[in-house]
Amino acid sequence: MRIPALFIALTLPLHAAPDLILHHGRVITMDEKLSFAEAVAVEEGRIVAVGGNEEVLALKNDQTQLLDLSGKTLMPGLMDSHVHPSSAAMVEFDHEIPTMETIAEVLAYIASRVKVSKPGDLIALRQVFITRLEEKRYPTRAELDAVAPENPVVFSTGPDAMLSSLALKMAGIDRDFALPKDHAGKIEKDPATGEPTGLLRSFSPKLSAKAITQSPKAEDKYRRTRELFRDYNSVGLTTVADRDSSPGQTALYEELRQKGDLTVRMRVSMGIPAMSLWPASENAIEEVINSPLAKADPQLQIIGTKVYLDGGMLTGSSLMSEPWGISEAYGISDPQYRGVQKITPERLKQLVEKVTAAGLQFTAHSVGDGAVKLLVDTYEEVNQRHSVRAARASITHCNFMQPESIAKAAKLGVCIDLQPIWLHMDGRTLTGHFGEDRMAMFQPLRACFDQKVIVGGGSDHMQKIGSFRSVNPYNPWLGMWTAITRKARKLDKPVHIENALTREEALRLYTTNNAYLLKLEKETGSIEKGRLADLILVDRDPLTCPIDDLPQTTVLKTWLGGNVVFEK
Structure with missing residues (x-):
């Protein structure tokens, strides 16, 4: 196929030539028209020509590196809109944590930790979601007591946790314990006895006990974070967004950049206290606004702030517009329970106003349709004073959405940071609980x-290095496949196939759409003249390969700004 000459950008000065020409490939540009090409030229980290083999190769000189792609597919580098690198990289620093899919495996792991601990040491297990266990429930307080009678145990899944009897005792939680009236949390109690079941929602009590684990040094954090970023590169990721960062973590990213080890473009949402006294919250926002890293920078930039508006869908505490319904799996006994709201409407309005007025992206963890509606309605009110679209206002997770919220988000220009992988991992349990409607x-x-x-498209990657073994899996090809097929593990039919995307749309989740969401749309996301040369070479065409082969897509080579950061 001969690419028309008009598609190629021949604007190089007469004395210059590209550093690199990739030719004889199938180039999926992901431009607005979804154009295709055969060759790409790169000069000083940017794309200077896209077009047919003959026209692009005519730009070379003796110093130009040529790479024959042999018909393989070249694409823009992929982006993940939601990761947590600090916890993900370090969670297995002390010891490997096995995949657990049954209560028995959970209890066996806890028992193994008891063997290497002393009585009184804390046994903590985080982010083993009950939606992914065969029994689809929390381990009971009695089960935790049986395997760890002399150790306090905390089994936490995001904002919620099941505590053993000893852990409850250390926390001072008994049948008479009550949270402050304005606290968003909830302590589940047995309706028959009034005793705490051990399940705490959006409440993390302080325990005097500590887990006996190795403490990483600064060099350990540096090494493991670098290792994680290179693993991101290995599945085609060239840009990621840390969706709850801290000054210490951003300092690590800055160090990685200075030493030449930052192999992904980092977009950062700083975590801020939402329900502190307003001066404290306001000061935290001011620090973000005034940070040198808040200036436009395609390599490392603070793009906004992150807060938590509701609880978790996987733990039974997301804020829903209708009651959750009584559930043994989620430990819900109140028929009117609708989840947890962590921020008052008045405070939410203050936060959105302050952040978006500064041109920063405000986003809030908003899982249930009740939380999504509250945030979108708040954006609508603030938009009367200044544009939330211009600030790239966002909703994080956004798993349940009412049609009215979608329409309002479209009108306001509100973006969504969503994790398709949750449908694959958790669709079976969620369908069983909420029902088809x-x-x-x-x-x-x-x-x-x-x-x-x-x-x-994002992953909410929380723990472990490895794109399929991680919590949650950060393999973007699996995310695309899920968005296209709507297939969930261990479920024999798609989850509302009418909500599926086309292959092109699924690719856009991880390229051009994320570029816009993460304030990089002028720099990357597509293969076009002037864009940064963030590129990946893959072993199959994701637009035409058998659909069930898509998750096994292998990345052969990854370039960041024209430099190779991964090669198989």
């Missing part, structure tokens, strides 16, 4: 794309 609101990607809401 309510699941029509779950990740309604088709409606969002039809109304031109910008949705970016």
Whole structure:
């Protein structure tokens, strides 16, 4: 196929030539028209020509590196809109944590930790989601007591946790314990006895006990974070967003950049205290606004702030518009329970106003449709005073969305940071609990794309290095496949296939849409003249390969700004 000459950008000075020409490939540009090409030229980290083999190769000189792609597919580097590198990289620093899919495996792991601990030492297990266990429930307090009678045990899944009897005792929680009236948390109690079941929602008590684990040094954090970023590169990721960062973590990113080890473009949302006294919250926002890292920088930039508006869908505490329903799996006994709201409407308005007025992206962890509605309605009110679209206002997770919220987000230009992988990992349990009708609101990607809401694809990667073994899996090809097929593990039919995306749309989740969401749309996300040369070479064409082969896509080579950061 001969590419028309008009498609190629021949604007190099007469004395210059590209550093690199990639030729004889199938180039998926991901430009607005989804154009295809055969060759790409790169000069000083940027794309200077895209077009046919003959025209692009005519730009070479003796110093130009040539790479024959032999018909393989070249694409823009992929982006993940939501990761947590600090915890993900360090969670197995002390010891490897096995994958657990049954209560028995959970209890066996806890028993193994008891053997290497002393009585009174804390045994903590985090982010083993009950939606992914065969029994689809929390381990009971009695089960924790049985395997660790002399150790306090905390089994936490995001904002919620099951505590053993000893852990409850250390925390001072008994039948008479009550949280302050304005506290968003909830202590579940047995309706028959009034005793705490051990399940705490959006409340983490302080325990005097500590887990006996190795403490990483600064060089350990540096090494493991660098290792994680290189693993991101190995699956095609060239940009990621840390969606709850801290000054210490951003300092690590800056060190990685200075030493030439930052192999992904880092977009950062700083975590800020949402319900502190207002002067403290306001000062935290001011620090973000005034940070040197808040200036536009394609390599490392603070793009905004992050808060937590509700609890977790996987733990039974996301804020829903209708009651959750009584559930043994989630430990819900109150028929009117709708989840947890962590921020008052008045405070949410103050936060959104302050952040977006500064041109920073405000985003809030908003899982349930009740939380999404509250945030979108708040954006609508603030938009009367200044544009939330201009600030790239966002909703994080956004798993359940009412049609009215989608329409309002489209009108306001509100973006969505969504994790398709949750449908694959958790769709079976969620369908079993909520039923077919309510699941029509779950990740309604088709409606969002039809109304031109910008949705970016992420993983919410929390723990472990390894794109399939991680919590949650950060393999973007698996995320794309899920968005296209709507298939969930161990479920025999798709989860509302009418909400599925086309292959092109699924690619846009991880390229052009994320570029816009993460304030990089002028720099990367597509293969076009002037864009940064963030590129990946893959072993198959994701637009035409057998659909069930898509998750096994192998990345052969990854370039960041024209430099190779991964090669298989």
